[in-house]
Amino acid sequence: MKFKFRFAYYLFGLMLGVFFVIYFLGAKADAKGVEFCYLPNCRTLKDMRSKSFHYSETAKQTLNEGWVTLEDIKASMKYGEIDFSKSKIPSKNGKIYIIEGKTSHNEAIILTVANSTTKATLETIEKK
Template structure:
């Protein structure tokens, strides 16, 4: 068998395999969150999100926006030394992130069973 024939069979099999993989895994809304930081942030984003009065008053100031909070919940780092603490019948998570203006912030979120509440927003030192 010539090399060109072997290459053609290989490429045909590769295309059939790619279509099969795309068909099996295509329509599913799956995500792979292996690390604890990614799992907690995904859990917080999947729940209805509420703001406390303190957080709402900070959001009315001009230095931070709800987009910054969303980015922090997407790309932030959880301080596990100060997090996962029982607090007001939920668990408190301290998340470090940055604003659009590259200013470091610390966000405290209470994770309840059916909702997440933004407790406070502070500027990092």
């Protein structure tokens, strides 16, 4: 058998194998709620979401103003971008992370979150 035919069979089998892995194992991961986070931004946000989440008094006051909701905070904690150049500042409550997100009205917000080993605390919420 010529090389080009063997190579075509190889690629066909590889495509079937990749399809199997992505389709079946991906569906299994979605059913169990498993996330695959490899980048630093995703890993840090996932770490903060996995801990008990608390709100400081200034964050509660900002939430009571009404321009930002808990759903906006949750979405920013899932899809937001961490500014690592301003983050990882040690404090008494853990390391401080600056997260840039958006509200449901597409307004840019900045969350300041203190991440300790046992809990994550939302310190401040600001408009950008």
